[in-house]
Amino acid sequence: MKIGTCVTFDGVDKIAKKLKDLQDHGFTTCQLLCWDPALWTPDNAQRLKEALDTAGVTPSAFWCGWTGPAVWDFYEGPLTLGLVPQAYRAMRIQQLCDGADFAKQLGITDVVTHMGFIPENPNDPVFAPFCEAVRTVARHLRENGQYLLFESGQETPVTMLRCFEEVGMDNLGVNLDTANLILYGRGDPVAALEVIGRYVRNLHAKDGRYPTNGHQLGQETPVGQGMVDFRAVFKKLHELGYDAHVTIEREITGEQQLTDILHAREYLAGIIKEEYGGNVVC
Numbered sequence: 001m002k003i004g005t006c007v008t009f010d011g012v013d014k015i016a017k018k019l020k021d022l023q024d025h026g027f028t029t030c031q032l033l034c035w036d037p038a039l040w041t042p043d044n045a046q047r048l049k050e051a052l053d054t055a056g057v058t059p060s061a062f063w064c065g066w067t068g069p070a071v072w073d074f075y076e077g078p079l080t081l082g083l084v085p086q087a088y089r090a091m092r093i094q095q096l097c098d099g100a101d102f103a104k105q106l107g108i109t110d111v112v113t114h115m116g117f118i119p120e121n122p123n124d125p126v127f128a129p130f131c132e133a134v135r136t137v138a139r140h141l142r143e144n145g146q147y148l149l150f151e152s153g154q155e156t157p158v159t160m161l162r163c164f165e166e167v168g169m170d171n172l173g174v175n176l177d178t179a180n181l182i183l184y185g186r187g188d189p190v191a192a193l194e195v196i197g198r199y200v201r202n203l204h205a206k207d208g209r210y211p212t213n214g215h216q217l218g219q220e221t222p223v224g225q226g227m228v229d230f231r232a233v234f235k236k237l238h239e240l241g242y243d244a245h246v247t248i249e250r251e252i253t254g255e256q257q258l259t260d261i262l263h264a265r266e267y268l269a270g271i272i273k274e275e276y277g278g279n280v281v282c
Contacts, residue, residue, distance in 0.1 A: 001243055001244075001246060001272050001276060001278070001280050001281065002028075002029045002060070002244070002245050002246065002280075002281045002282070003027075003029075003205075003245075003246045003247075003248065003265055003268060003269060003272075003280055003281070003282050004027055004028070004029035004030045004031060004060060004245060004246070004247050004248070004282070005022070005027060005030055005031075005247060005248040005249070005250075005261050005265075006030065006031050006033055006063070006204075006247060006248070006249050007019065007022065007030045007031070007032055007033065008032075008033045008034065009032050009033065009034040009039065009048065010034070010036065010039070011039065012044050012047045012048060012051070015048060015051050016051045016054070016055075019051050019052060019054075019055035019057050020055055022055060022057050023055045023056060023057065025258075025262065026282050027057065027282050028056060028057060028058060028281065028282060029057065029058050029059070029060050029245060029281075029282070030057055030058075030059055030060065030247070031059065031060050031061045031062075031063055031112070031202065031204075031245070031247040031249075032059045032061070032062050032063065032103075032106075032108070033063040033065070034062070034063070034064070034065060034099070034102075035065030035066070035067075036065070037066075037067065037095050037098055037099065040098055040099055040101070040102035041102075042105060044102075045102055045105035045106055046105075048106060049105070049106055049107070052106070059106060059108050060110065060202055060244070060245040060247060061108060061110035061111065061112050061149065061175065061201075061202050061245070061247075062099065062100075062102070062103035062106070062108045062110070062111050062112065063112045063113065063151075063175075064095070064096055064099035064100065064103070064111050064112065064113045065095075065099075065113070066082075066088075066091070066092040066095045066096065066113070067091065067092075067095065068080070068088040068091065068092070069088075072217060073215055073216050073217065074211075074214060074215055074216070074217070075215060077116075077117055077154070078116070078117040081114055081116040081117060081154065082113070082114050082115040082116025082117075082154070083096075083115055083116055083130055083133045083134065083137075084115065084116030084117055084118060084119075084126060084130055085116065086126070086129070089129075089130075089133050093133055093136055093137055096111070096113060096137045096140075096148075097137060097140040097141075099111065100137075100140060100141050100144055100146055100148075101144065103146065104144045104145075104146065108146075109145060109146050109147060110146065110147050110149055110173065110175075110201055110202060111141060111146055111147065111148055111149065112149040112150075112151055112175040112202065113148075113149075113150070113151065114150075114151050114153075114154060115130075115134065115150050115151075115154070115155070115163075116130075116154060117154050117155065118130065118154070118155040118159050118160065118163055119159075120155075120156065120159050122162055122166070127166075128166075130163075131163055131166040131167050134148070134163065134167050134169075134172075135167045135168070135169060138167060138169040138171055138172060139169070141171055142169065142170075142171045146171065147171045147172070147173045147201060148169075148171060148172055148173070149172075149173045149174060149175040149201055149202060150163075150172070150173075150174055150175065151174075151175045151177050151180065151204070152174060152175070152176050152177050152180055152181055152186075152189075152192065152196070153177050153179075153180025153181055153183065153184045153186060154180070154184055154186070155186065156186050156187060157181075157186075157187060157191075157192040157195035157196045158195055160174070160195075160196055161195055161196055164199065172199065173199050173200070173201040173202075174196050174199040174200045174201065175200075175201070175202045175203070175204060176189065176192070176193070176196075176200045176202070176203050176204065177203075177204035177206055177249070178203070178204065178205060178206055178207070178228045178230070178233055179204070179206035179207050179208035179220060179226060179228060180204070180206070180208075182208050182209065182210055182218055182226070182227050182228065183208045183209075183210075183211070183217045183218040183219075183220065184211075184217060184218075185210055185211045185218065188229075189228060189233055190229060190232045190233055190236055193233070193236045193237065193240065194236075197236065197237070197240045197242075198240065200237070200240070200242055201244065202244065202245050202247060203237075203242075203244075203245065203246050203247060204247050204248075204249040205223060205230070205246050205247065205248045205249065205264060205268055206220065206223065206228075206248075206249045206250070206251075207220070207221045207222060207223045207224060207225060207226030207227070207228045207230075208220040208221050208226045208227065208228070209221060209226050209227050210227060220250075220251055220252075222250070222260040222263065222264065223248070223250075223260070223263070223264035223267055223268065224263075224264070224267050230267075230268060230271050231271050231274075231275065234271055234272055234275040234276070235275050238275050238276055243276070246268060246272070248261050248264045248265060248268070250264070265282060269282075
């Protein structure tokens with residue numbers, strides 16, 4: 001089991017220091033995040049690959065963002081996020097394909113994104129066109145030898161499963177965000193594994209609490225201080241045969257972010273060693 005963290009790629013002039021910091025803190029793996037398609041050039045890919053090699057850091061996945069409005073709440077979120085809003089769908093299909101091509105140049109096979117608030121009702125007129133959009137992206141990634149991973153949270157696990165069945169591609173997977181299911185009030189990550197566990201290819205280790213009103217998401221917390229039962233999560237993952245990447249995500253900035261990430265690594269490593277009975281690689 002490999003424990004890493006998230007690193008945002010926001011320019012080649014900044015990434016070398018970020019990767020050096022990872023190296024200095026003993027991390028050898030990360031999930032790369034990027035929301036700026038203008039950065040996805042062959043030259044940047046080459047320079048980023050050199051920086052990764054120099055730091056001895058291996059990316060487990062590429063978190064591919066997209067442009068246009070993005071509001072992370074229950075009112076504007078369904079209108080702005082992912083491939084669900086028809087107004088931004090064509091643009092974002094192309095951006096996800098472009099991001100996958102960039103990831104391919106880095107040798108990354110797993111491409112992650114938020115798909116948006118997928119309709120619960122399969123008879124909703126938005127559902128079928130949304131699934132066709134996903135199919136278009138998945139076909140492109142399959143030509144690249146890549147997997148398209150849905151980050152969990154904005155849809156129930158059953159809705160995600162229904163989408164996978166409707167799309168019908170064999171290169172769909174899940175980036176299980178342990179906190180998002182709670183933050184969005186969509187369920188519990190342990191129960192979610194009963195539904196979509198066989199599709200999990202990467203993991204965001206994050207913690208949080210359920211929403212307290214109908215407008216805003218719940219509150220993220222440091223790992224171990226929220227509602228996620230990480231021991232039960234890793235027990236279930238072990239039963240499912242998962243032995244890949246654990247990516248710590250802490251969505252704050254400043255010195256406290258690093259403090260919380262390092263604490264999370266120690267906390268999670270102890271649980272993983274107990275549940276898996278083996279070594280943990282950072």
